[in-house]
Amino acid sequence: MKNKKIIRDGHIHSPYCPHGSKDSFSMYIDKAIEMGLEEITFTEHMPFPVVFMDEELLKGCSPSEEEIKKYFNELLELKKAYSEKIKINIGLEVDYIEGYENETRDFLDKYGSKLDDSILSVHFLKIGDEYYAMDYSTEIFGQLVEKLGGVKEVYDKYFETVIKSIRAELGTYKPRRIGHPTLVRLFNKKYPIDYDNIQLLEVMAKEIKERGYEIDFNTAGMRKEYCLEPYPFGAFSELVDKYNIKKVYGSDSHLSSDVGRFFENY
Ligand SMILES: [Zn+2]
Ligand SMILES: [Zn+2]
Numbered sequence: 001m002k003n004k005k006i007i008r009d010g011h012i013h014s015p016y017c018p019h020g021s022k023d024s025f026s027m028y029i030d031k032a033i034e035m036g037l038e039e040i041t042f043t044e045h046m047p048f049p050v051v052f053m054d055e056e057l058l059k060g061c062s063p064s065e066e067e068i069k070k071y072f073n074e075l076l077e078l079k080k081a082y083s084e085k086i087k088i089n090i091g092l093e094v095d096y097i098e099g100y101e102n103e104t105r106d107f108l109d110k111y112g113s114k115l116d117d118s119i120l121s122v123h124f125l126k127i128g129d130e131y132y133a134m135d136y137s138t139e140i141f142g143q144l145v146e147k148l149g150g151v152k153e154v155y156d157k158y159f160e161t162v163i164k165s166i167r168a169e170l171g172t173y174k175p176r177r178i179g180h181p182t183l184v185r186l187f188n189k190k191y192p193i194d195y196d197n198i199q200l201l202e203v204m205a206k207e208i209k210e211r212g213y214e215i216d217f218n219t220a221g222m223r224k225e226y227c228l229e230p231y232p233f234g235a236f237s238e239l240v241d242k243y244n245i246k247k248v249y250g251s252d253s254h255l256s257s258d259v260g261r262f263f264e265n266y
Contacts, residue, residue, distance in 0.1 A: 006037075008248065009032060009035075009039075009251050009263070010249060010250045011043050011119060011251060012251065013043070013044055013253060014042050016067050016068065017044060017063065018063060020255070025042075028040075029082055031259040035260035035263075037260055039086065039088075040087070041116070042091055043093040043250075044062075045063065046092040046095060048061070048097070052124075068111070089116035090117075091116060092118045093119045093179060094108065094119065094121065094175050095123060097124055097126075098125075098161060101170060105171040108172075109171055119178075119216050120166075120170075120179060121178075122134075122158065123183070127144075132144055134183070135186050141154070151193045152195060152197070154184060159204055160200070163203055163204050165178070177216050178208055178215050178216060180231035181231060181236060182233060185221065185231065185233060188226065201235055201239055202239060208243075208245050213245075215240060216252075217250065218230060218251075220250075220252035230262070
């Protein structure tokens with residue numbers, strides 16, 4: 001059964017994203033209006049509160065604190081300018097970095113009052129004292145498989161980290177929406193698996209439900225050549241329905257032409 005038309009895209013990046021396109025804010029907004037959306041959230045990557053791994057790699061992941069201040073100011077103006085046509089929310093995609101919860105909370109305390117909406121995402125996995133950017137490349141994913149002893153182990157580690165993010169004390173401004181909860185399936189066509197740790201997925205679903213959190217139903221995976229499915233997909237998607245967890249659709253656009261893309265499938 002199809003839901004009623006989706007009128008909100010809750011996950012959009014911006015010209016401030018160092019690994020995105022230089023498409024302007026107005027290109028994203030005009031595309032959203034053209035797609036018939038009534039509400040959007042810009043969720044730029046939050047600056048990292050600490051340098052916890054290779055600084056060059058991190059610089060490619062998120063803008064600096066100085067840049068994000070400009071991002072907030074620019075969006076405040078746009079929000080007003082477009083208020084008759086579309087509701088624009090100011091947001092961030094906040095990284096959960098295991099071991100740096102206090103630093104993340106401090107940053108959120110500093111800027112949280114500027115946020116209308118936000119997402120909490122896991123992209124980094126901590127193994128021993130080292131962090132790995134799980135979604136960075138198939139090579140890094142391969143290193144994780146080797147390090148942890150199998151694809152199943154990487155999936156377990158990802159979901160365990162998401163569960164930690166849900167339980168983390170990140171203060172008043174902690175995001176209530178869990179970003180792309182099955183992002184670990186990004187390279188599933190290259191690293192196939194019939195993942196059967198349903199118990200762990202069930203813990204994740206229950207933790208989200210108990211706190212009244214929601215999920216980022218993220219269509220970006222459908223555009224990725226080794227994924228071709230949304231996050232969530234499969235068993236976890238069924239649990240989301242079983243527990244009646246609220247979904248907020250998000251395109252995770254880093255390009256204005258991707259806004260609202262694939263929403264017609266739902
Ligand atoms: Zn990004
Ligand atoms: Zn993300």
